[in-house]
Amino acid sequence: MSDSDDDEDDDVNAAGAHSIVRAVQRVNASQAPGSQGAAGSGDGVASGVLRLELRDYMEDEELVAGFMGDGDWQLYPWQAECLSLEGVLAGRNLVYSAPTSGGKSLVAEALAVRRLLQTGRTALVVLPYRALCEQKVAHFDRVLGGRWPVKELYGQHGGLDIQGVGVVVCTIEKAHALVQRMLEDDSLHNLGCVVVDELHMVGDEHRGNLLECMLTKIRFKTAKVQEERATAAAAATASQQGTAGASGAGAARSPGSSGGPGLSSPMLSSQAVAGSRSEYEQQVQIIGMSATLPNVGVVARWLDAALYETDYRPVPLAHYVAVGRELFGEDGAVARTLDAPPTWPDMDARDHEKRAGAVAAWLCHETVQGGHSVLMFCNSKNGCQNEARLLAERLDVPERPGPLCEEAARDGAASNREWAVAELRGLSHVNKSAQDLLLQVVPKGVAFHHADLTSEQRSLVERAFACGAVSILAATSTLAAGVNLPVRRVVFRQNYIGTKDCPLDATRYRQMAGRAGRAGIDSQGEAILLGNLTNNLALIREPPAPIHSCLREPDRDHPGRLGMRRIILEAVAVNAVSTTADVERFVKCTLLNASSPDFDTVVKSTQAALQQLFHHRFITWRKPDNVWEVLPLGRASAGTGSVLGPDQALALKAELDRAREGLNLECDLHLLYLVTPLPGPGDKLTNEQWKT
Numbered sequence: 001m002s003d004s005d006d007d008e009d010d011d012v013n014a015a016g017a018h019s020i021v022r023a024v025q026r027v028n029a030s031q032a033p034g035s036q037g038a039a040g041s042g043d044g045v046a047s048g049v050l051r052l053e054l055r056d057y058m059e060d061e062e063l064v065a066g067f068m069g070d071g072d073w074q075l076y077p078w079q080a081e082c083l084s085l086e087g088v089l090a091g092r093n094l095v096y097s098a099p100t101s102g103g104k105s106l107v108a109e110a111l112a113v114r115r116l117l118q119t120g121r122t123a124l125v126v127l128p129y130r131a132l133c134e135q136k137v138a139h140f141d142r143v144l145g146g147r148w149p150v151k152e153l154y155g156q157h158g159g160l161d162i163q164g165v166g167v168v169v170c171t172i173e174k175a176h177a178l179v180q181r182m183l184e185d186d187s188l189h190n191l192g193c194v195v196v197d198e199l200h201m202v203g204d205e206h207r208g209n210l211l212e213c214m215l216t217k218i219r220f221k222t223a224k225v226q227e228e229r230a231t232a233a234a235a236a237t238a239s240q241q242g243t244a245g246a247s248g249a250g251a252a253r254s255p256g257s258s259g260g261p262g263l264s265s266p267m268l269s270s271q272a273v274a275g276s277r278s279e280y281e282q283q284v285q286i287i288g289m290s291a292t293l294p295n296v297g298v299v300a301r302w303l304d305a306a307l308y309e310t311d312y313r314p315v316p317l318a319h320y321v322a323v324g325r326e327l328f329g330e331d332g333a334v335a336r337t338l339d340a341p342p343t344w345p346d347m348d349a350r351d352h353e354k355r356a357g358a359v360a361a362w363l364c365h366e367t368v369q370g371g372h373s374v375l376m377f378c379n380s381k382n383g384c385q386n387e388a389r390l391l392a393e394r395l396d397v398p399e400r401p402g403p404l405c406e407e408a409a410r411d412g413a414a415s416n417r418e419w420a421v422a423e424l425r426g427l428s429h430v431n432k433s434a435q436d437l438l439l440q441v442v443p444k445g446v447a448f449h450h451a452d453l454t455s456e457q458r459s460l461v462e463r464a465f466a467c468g469a470v471s472i473l474a475a476t477s478t479l480a481a482g483v484n485l486p487v488r489r490v491v492f493r494q495n496y497i498g499t500k501d502c503p504l505d506a507t508r509y510r511q512m513a514g515r516a517g518r519a520g521i522d523s524q525g526e527a528i529l530l531g532n533l534t535n536n537l538a539l540i541r542e543p544p545a546p547i548h549s550c551l552r553e554p555d556r557d558h559p560g561r562l563g564m565r566r567i568i569l570e571a572v573a574v575n576a577v578s579t580t581a582d583v584e585r586f587v588k589c590t591l592l593n594a595s596s597p598d599f600d601t602v603v604k605s606t607q608a609a610l611q612q613l614f615h616h617r618f619i620t621w622r623k624p625d626n627v628w629e630v631l632p633l634g635r636a637s638a639g640t641g642s643v644l645g646p647d648q649a650l651a652l653k654a655e656l657d658r659a660r661e662g663l664n665l666e667c668d669l670h671l672l673y674l675v676t677p678l679p680g681p682g683d684k685l686t687n688e689q690w691k692t
């Protein structure tokens with residue numbers, strides 16, 4: 001989406017300018033040891049003065065112009081401070097946290113592009129959802145202006161060949177597969193940096209495991225390469241000085257490197273990952289950010305990263321709970337009473353659900369009549385469609401004021417809405433039942449967005465909402481993270497996802513609420529929950545929970561956890577680790593280790609994983625070299641391109657063993673049964689998968 005200007009931008013800029021003054025006064029030269037002291041030095045800080053021009057951090061005028069677009073803006077002071085942290089511009093890892101719409105993406109993108117320019121090595125940008133990937137690809141295409149290819153690696157898009165690519169935009173799953181492949185063919189050095197947006201996903205019970213695996217492997221590999229370099233350098237120095245041996249030269253060697261499968265527990269050499277500017281230049285720089293990461297310090301320690309935290313949000317966001325006609329503020333007091341006329345249907349109905357529907361409709365009505373737009377989160381795909389249908393029937397939704405979008409002008413449409421409807425009719429790849437409903441509601445300024453829409457439909461809906469053709473969008477939580485849309489008001493139709501036993505938590509709530517009041521688009525934002533006052537006030541006030549490693553052992557609440565099994569199998573499968581010392585250094589690069597009170601817990605979990613993998617013949621211990629080696633089952637489970645975790649691989653192998661004893665070839669049904677994908681715990685096969 002474009003960073004469209006509107007008439008309230010001046011207020012936004014004024015607010016930004018105020019804090020620019022404060023932040024510049026706060027900063028001093030000691031925060032920027034890398035300073036070169038001159039404008040255009042590329043280090044951003046000169047003589048203790050914080051520089052707020054993007055060109056001070058990026059010497060290439062074309063790229064600066066790509067970022068600036070048509071706008072004339074400066075960095076927020078916090079963005080400049082963050083970029084100026086010691087070593088960050090030279091390639092030191094960086095972890096930072098700022099509220100939603102705080103401007104986090106710009107910092108990461110500027111660093112990624114700068115690194116691409118300096119090193120010629122590919123930047124990997126990892127995002128949790130496809131909708132975000134689509135936006136990001138379009139954005140990088142604009143910024144890079146064709147100088148480097150931008151590769152899409154999500155859904156059905158893209159293979160794992162990234163040679164010559166400037167920026168790869170991918171989902172967590174694809175990033176994990178790509179890094180596994182790069183380790184396998186020893187090409188990880190072709191990555192200049194990895195940007196992980198929504199870094200709190202590391203704690204996600206379903207997908208966090210993959211993120212932690214990927215980042216741990218990068219950390220380990222970087223540390224290993226640096227240790228080898230340091231050892232070689234020390235050996236060269238020693239031989240020059242005529243002294244024997246290279247011991248104590250900065251490469252921490254763990255005792256027991258040729259021993260058996262036991263583990264000792266000395267700490268990983270911090271020298272291996274600290275180092276000088278030139279050492280940063282060689283490593284794969286990890287840049288991670290989130291708006292909802294309260295224990296960001298632990299994560300920064302894990303990634304050996306510079307740390308930055310701010311609570312600066314350029315556009316204020318207010319939170320409310322609507323109960324009947326009353327709107328309660330965060331403090332629990334009535335902020336205002338909705339002045340819907342007595343004729344507004346069901347507004348005062350006794351039935352809770354009817355009343356909530358009427359309040360939701362009034363909240364939408366108020367907003368669109370003021371020339372703004374509403375994002376309404378619903379608990380399910382059906383819920384989105386029903387809500388969109390009802391709102392389109394009930395409300396008169398005018399087009400938002402604004403110019404014709406580029407595509408509407410190009411097609412000679414009289415209005416953005418006319419263009420959107422024509423475009424919708426012309427889509428070639430659609431979900432038919434959703435399409436029928438979209439054709440009913442879009443002409444009335446309403447749409448819906450969920451995972452069953454095709455990417456063509458989703459993209460059209462997003463563009464129609466961005467340009468003002470549509471002003472009410474009913475969506476599932478997949479639209480919760482990172483997407484930049486012109487949303488004045490977010491309404492939560494329910495405070496749970498799916499069913500009531502899956503209530504929204506504070507992290508989800510904040511991500512979803514944060515879609516309102518985006519900088520550069522609007523001057524204020526509102527998030528409104530419907531229903532139970534006590535529960536919803538608690539949700540608004542609750543801070544996001546700290547994240548934990550998904551490599552922890554399974555427990556009663558999380559029986560599906562894999563402990564260290566998957567990560568160790570993957571590392572052995574690509575020969576990243578083989579000796580006991582390797583394993584030890586590897587597990588020290590995990591978040592589990594960074595967040596565990598003692599290393600013993602990690603050692604026990606590692607030993608249990610090794611034993612199980614050995615027992616089930618995923619890996620073996622080869623003598624006399626005393627190394628771990630992958631076996632065919634392990635390779636099938638954890639080699640590049642495999643999506644099977646060890647448990648799924650075992651289940652599939654058991655099925656195949658059984659089939660071998662009595663395969664029924666009279667018809668294809670048995671074969672069909674065997675090749676049907678195994679759903680993960682709690683997953684259902686989608687219609688598309690069944691059709692395939």
Ligand SMILES: Nc1ncnc2c1ncn2[C@@H]1O[C@H](COP(=O)(O)OP(=O)(O)OP(=O)(O)O)[C@@H](O)[C@H]1O
Pocket residue numbers: 003073074075076079098099100101102103104105106290291481482483484514515518519520521
């Ligand atoms: N220095 C700046 N001046 C003006 N606008 C900015 C600046 N930095 C970022 N923006 C704009 O602010 C909007 C929000 O920024 P961005 O998407 O980076 O936020 P974010 O912190 O990543 O939010 P989220 O956590 O919700 O993804 C974007 O439209 C972006 O172009």
